Amino acid sequence: MLAPSTMLSLRRRVRARALLFSLGLAAALPAQQAGTPRIERPRLVVLCAVDQLATWVFEQAEPHFAADGGFRRLLREGSHFPACAFRHACTETGPGHATIGTGAPARAHGIVRNAWWSENDNRVVYCVEDLVAPLPEWPEGKVRGPGKLLVPTLASSLKAHVPGSKAVSVAWKDRGAILMGGIDADLCVWCEASTGNFVTNTAWAEKAPAWLLAFNQQRPLDTMFGTVWERIGPEAAYAGLVDDRPYEIPHGNGRSQRTLPQPITGGDTGPGAKFYAQAYASPLGNTVVRLLAEAAIRGEGLGADDAADLLCVGFSATDAMGHGFGPDSVEARDGLLRLDRDLATFFAFLDQQVGAGRWSLFLTADHGVGPTPEWARTQGVDAGRGLIQTMVRAAGEKALLDAFGPAPEGKRYLAHVGEYSCYFDDAVLRGVAAANGRDEATVRRQAAALVANAAQKVRGMATAIPNDELAQPNVTGDRLRASLMDSLCPGRAGDVQLVLKPYWIDGTNAATHGSPHAYDREVVGLAFGPGVPAGVRFAAPITPGFGAVLFARLLGIPVPTAAVDELPAGLLGTR
Numbered sequence: 001m002l003a004p005s006t007m008l009s010l011r012r013r014v015r016a017r018a019l020l021f022s023l024g025l026a027a028a029l030p031a032q033q034a035g036t037p038r039i040e041r042p043r044l045v046v047l048c049a050v051d052q053l054a055t056w057v058f059e060q061a062e063p064h065f066a067a068d069g070g071f072r073r074l075l076r077e078g079s080h081f082p083a084c085a086f087r088h089a090c091t092e093t094g095p096g097h098a099t100i101g102t103g104a105p106a107r108a109h110g111i112v113r114n115a116w117w118s119e120n121d122n123r124v125v126y127c128v129e130d131l132v133a134p135l136p137e138w139p140e141g142k143v144r145g146p147g148k149l150l151v152p153t154l155a156s157s158l159k160a161h162v163p164g165s166k167a168v169s170v171a172w173k174d175r176g177a178i179l180m181g182g183i184d185a186d187l188c189v190w191c192e193a194s195t196g197n198f199v200t201n202t203a204w205a206e207k208a209p210a211w212l213l214a215f216n217q218q219r220p221l222d223t224m225f226g227t228v229w230e231r232i233g234p235e236a237a238y239a240g241l242v243d244d245r246p247y248e249i250p251h252g253n254g255r256s257q258r259t260l261p262q263p264i265t266g267g268d269t270g271p272g273a274k275f276y277a278q279a280y281a282s283p284l285g286n287t288v289v290r291l292l293a294e295a296a297i298r299g300e301g302l303g304a305d306d307a308a309d310l311l312c313v314g315f316s317a318t319d320a321m322g323h324g325f326g327p328d329s330v331e332a333r334d335g336l337l338r339l340d341r342d343l344a345t346f347f348a349f350l351d352q353q354v355g356a357g358r359w360s361l362f363l364t365a366d367h368g369v370g371p372t373p374e375w376a377r378t379q380g381v382d383a384g385r386g387l388i389q390t391m392v393r394a395a396g397e398k399a400l401l402d403a404f405g406p407a408p409e410g411k412r413y414l415a416h417v418g419e420y421s422c423y424f425d426d427a428v429l430r431g432v433a434a435a436n437g438r439d440e441a442t443v444r445r446q447a448a449a450l451v452a453n454a455a456q457k458v459r460g461m462a463t464a465i466p467n468d469e470l471a472q473p474n475v476t477g478d479r480l481r482a483s484l485m486d487s488l489c490p491g492r493a494g495d496v497q498l499v500l501k502p503y504w505i506d507g508t509n510a511a512t513h514g515s516p517h518a519y520d521r522e523v524v525g526l527a528f529g530p531g532v533p534a535g536v537r538f539a540a541p542i543t544p545g546f547g548a549v550l551f552a553r554l555l556g557i558p559v560p561t562a563a564v565d566e567l568p569a570g571l572l573g574t575r
């Protein structure tokens with residue numbers, strides 16, 4: 001652990017670098033064209049991430065949202081972007097939140113997965129691990145920070161260009177809060193499930209904010225201990241969904257049951273780590289984040305004056321419910337119907353606290369999700385699961401052994417296979433090149449082709465593509481290859497990219513994401529606030545980074561440097 005003084009100077013260095021990006025490279029455009037009515041700038045803009053909310057999941061649930069719910073309000077009073085999709089293939093939480101905060105694909109923002117192999121560290125590194133000291137009040141908030149994020153966020157642009165502005169990011173997941181906010185946010189806050197505390201650290205705060213201390217002292221999640229999770233919607237809201245399916249993971253209360261209703265206790269006699277784990281895979285995990293967002297708005301005075309502020313909020317629990325029970329489960333549907341009500345409450349709070357017409361919001365997701373493979377198979381779809389990457393590792397290693405002979409004692413050719421990528425042990429390949437008098441690049445190319453060829457034969461694999469092959473000009477306009485390219489950040493993305501067959505998954509979750517397939521890349525996109533027309537569906541394709549661009553234009557500040565979206569005509573008074 002570095003000393004706190006080193007931490008601070010590290011933080012300043014990173015801040016200075018982000019500021020250079022922000023000031024030097026982007027240019028502001030006028031927020032509206034001459035002759036169109038002036039749009040009142042909001043006092044608060046909100047980037048809202050609902051983890052794992054795929055377009056298809058949203059569309060199936062949409063008829064069942066309450067007339068006075070949050071989603072219906074956004075659809076009625078705001079604009080819907082049904083063609084919202086990630087450009088990158090690495091549809092995971094870290095990359096997705098980084099895109100929402102920066103407007104950039106993974107290739108540019110550098111968060112290529114939740115975790116990746118680091119040659120330097122000789123281990124897998126986590127996307128928000130960082131040499132940052134904790135605050136004394138929350139020792140559990142250590143070694144978390146935004147140091148791996150390579151480009152500035154909307155918060156950077158706001159702080160650099162709007163004097164007196166504030167930027168705060170809150171989520172259940174550390175990587176959700178940290179990667180949406182970035183180093184220039186005034187505060188990033190996340191849950192440490194070991195203690196149930198919502199914490200920050202010295203990357204953002206020199207001392208614990210009083211409002212956050214008070215929030216934790218009130219133990220809002222603990223007051224929900226023993227809540228019985230039961231269906232909130234009418235019977236019709238769950239039509240076609242089967243509650244008890246053998247591939248669902250049981251509710252974590254020790255009863256081994258997969259149906260509602262269920263008490264949320266963690267199987268314990270009082271609040272503790274087991275309860276927090278079950279709460280996270282239930283609607284309580286979203287409700288407490290809504291309470292945290294409200295406390296942050298009050299505590300930091302967000303939206304209280306004319307200097308515009310930013311709040312990023314990440315509802316992470318939808319992801320845990322989707323993984324555990326499947327996005328096609330009664331639980332996941334109910335989780336969305338309950339979030340719909342939490343959103344309505346949150347929006348009413350914003351109307352009252354900030355003022356109706358004085359706040360804007362963009363709601364999207366960090367990634368989508370595929371249906372449970374077992375369910376897909378009942379529909380006649382080629383679907384399945386297995387330890388696919390474990391098999392790929394064995395097949396790839398064998399192909400290299402057959403070609404080059406045994407790796408040196410205690411070494412393997414493949415240093416790591418995981419999160420849909422194979423990483424070579426560079427030193428071992430250098431050894432092969434030296435021993436055979438060949439140049440290293442040629443050996444690498446040969447090795448990558450051998451691994452890709454072996455990987456493709458593994459059951460459940462669609463294709464495996466060496467990076468150097470991806471870098472060839474994309475003459476066919478192949479969407480799959482383009483999305484893999486948008487995931488490649490040198491030194492982090494591995495050497496051979498793995499694509500599973502659609503509807504095939506690796507592992508024991510009921511369902512998951514992480515592929516370049518449409519169900520993982522296509523996510524909800526809803527915008528609301530001044531300059532956003534009511535009840536309009538925009539056909540224009542956007543990415544989940546659209547909110548960062550929309551709000552920069554709305555506030556008349558430079559868009560974050562690496563953002564890729566453009567505003568379609570019809571927004572912010574444009575024609």
Ligand SMILES: [Zn+2]
Pocket residue numbers: 052093319320323513
């Ligand atoms: Zn997930």
